[in-house]
Amino acid sequence: MSTTLLEIKIPAIFSVVPEIKILLKNINLSIPKTGLHALIGSSGSGKSLFFSILTGTKFKSVLIDKKASITVNDDLVLSMDEYNSFIKRKKFFYLFIDQNYNQALDENLTVRENILLLNKQITIEEINSIFNEFNLTTKILYSKIKEISGGQLQRFVLITTLLLPKTPELIILDEVTSALDYENEVIIWKILTKISKKCSIIVTTHNLNLAVFFANSFFTIKNKEVNLVFREDDE
Amino acid sequence: MNKKIATFRIDKIISKGETIISNIFLEIFDKELIGIFGSSGVGKTLLLKQLSEYKDKINFLPQNPSEMINPYRTIKDLLFETGAKKSFIEQLVVECELTGVLNLAFSKCSGGQKHRIAILRTLLTDNKLIYIFDEPLAALDFKNKEIILKLFDKVLKESKHTKSIIISTHDLFTIIPFIDKTLELTSNGLIKREISLFKDVVKTYEFLIKEPIDLSPEKIEARIILLNQLKTFLTED
Numbered sequence: 001m002s003t004t005l006l007e008i009k010i011p012a013i014f015s016v017v018p019e020i021k022i023l024l025k026n027i028n029l030s031i032p033k034t035g036l037h038a039l040i041g042s043s044g045s046g047k048s049l050f051f052s053i054l055t056g057t058k059f060k061s062v063l064i065d066k067k068a069s070i071t072v073n074d075d076l077v078l079s080m081d082e083y084n085s086f087i088k089r090k091k092f093f094y095l096f097i098d099q100n101y102n103q104a105l106d107e108n109l110t111v112r113e114n115i116l117l118l119n120k121q122i123t124i125e126e127i128n129s130i131f132n133e134f135n136l137t138t139k140i141l142y143s144k145i146k147e148i149s150g151g152q153l154q155r156f157v158l159i160t161t162l163l164l165p166k167t168p169e170l171i172i173l174d175e176v177t178s179a180l181d182y183e184n185e186v187i188i189w190k191i192l193t194k195i196s197k198k199c200s201i202i203v204t205t206h207n208l209n210l211a212v213f214f215a216n217s218f219f220t221i222k223n224k225e226v227n228l229v230f231r232e233d234d235e
Numbered sequence: 236m237n238k239k240i241a242t243f244r245i246d247k248i249i250s251k252g253e254t255i256i257s258n259i260f261l262e263i264f265d266k267e268l269i270g271i272f273g274s275s276g277v278g279k280t281l282l283l284k285q286l287s288e289y290k291d292k293i294n295f296l297p298q299n300p301s302e303m304i305n306p307y308r309t310i311k312d313l314l315f316e317t318g319a320k321k322s323f324i325e326q327l328v329v330e331c332e333l334t335g336v337l338n339l340a341f342s343k344c345s346g347g348q349k350h351r352i353a354i355l356r357t358l359l360t361d362n363k364l365i366y367i368f369d370e371p372l373a374a375l376d377f378k379n380k381e382i383i384l385k386l387f388d389k390v391l392k393e394s395k396h397t398k399s400i401i402i403s404t405h406d407l408f409t410i411i412p413f414i415d416k417t418l419e420l421t422s423n424g425l426i427k428r429e430i431s432l433f434k435d436v437v438k439t440y441e442f443l444i445k446e447p448i449d450l451s452p453e454k455i456e457a458r459i460i461l462l463n464q465l466k467t468f469l470t471e472d
Contacts, residue, residue, distance in 0.1 A: 040465055183275055206376040209408035212462040230461050
């Protein structure tokens, strides 16, 4: 069975206004089907551009080299245009989560009602078992989103990814841990480690100290290039 | 060894009728940077507040310090009114990467800049023996943390006066290269912990994660090397 989710080959990405300028170049990366992958780079290094490519979001006045391709699940090679329409037709299921993600939840409804909005078929047993797995008390099911604590909300946001009718193939997390204290951040990394056994997760973070012990691979983004600098050997 | 500048003995600290901490014994030496860590709720802030009662010796900066600063004053005014030597202030402004904002009002600065300004201002008030900072590294990114730790280091080394700094923090990994003494606060006193970057990184990690580390020694070593590579990568800009 193949272990690669995405194989990304992009010779160059340009901006065209006000002048032609290279934004990212020589991208040649593979993203495995599972695991926790950290993307490290300072602000303004091109992380959001890279994510917009992965999520098929069109940037205005950005040109992608025609030779660019993304291979999905090993056998399906797509040009960038094909990849974007492939995503639109929901043939590849990703989630993008940043600090504003909890706005996607309805804060006046209870946690349970929000779960039912995401997945009508889910049973209370399934919800209980996932909450138990992630040490989240089922008491909060009947509290409104706006009444639960910040730490609980953050944990709930992450486990909603497993409460959907279909598990996403890729989850992108942009700086979700940056406002947390150390103890809550550790809890989040533990949750991500568990979720990453079922799908592939890309995270950006400033806290390298924790990331190095949790992530399975590391990409850096600097001087317009994205490089793999560390990948755990297969065990 | 540097000279001892203070000894604190506190039998117990009581809050809302309950004894929270007992048997505090703390010796402080000149030029020392002391880190106090411990689980959430053990009483770090309570202890620091208790120590700061000795106002003639101690300058205390609580958490979220920027709330106490007049937002309309310029950074230049805020720093130069401390009375510290002009050349020293100028040198530390460069160290804290604040040169570009000197003429701005405090309210116009970014969160990280505000934090650095509040800390720098406290350190420049040069008439105290001991400076205490409650969680000065909380909610900062890696670069801001390093700037602040280097500032502490520089002030201790270059100040001609007797001085030492105590900070409380959760972030053991970041402080290890800078700190002279690490003390763990428990409900029954302060326990000295010897922590050095390479040797004890696993212990530190296990303390934070509260689980044994699930990697072979070779893999741990590879990750510590990676950690240092990535830190260099982020600071080299």
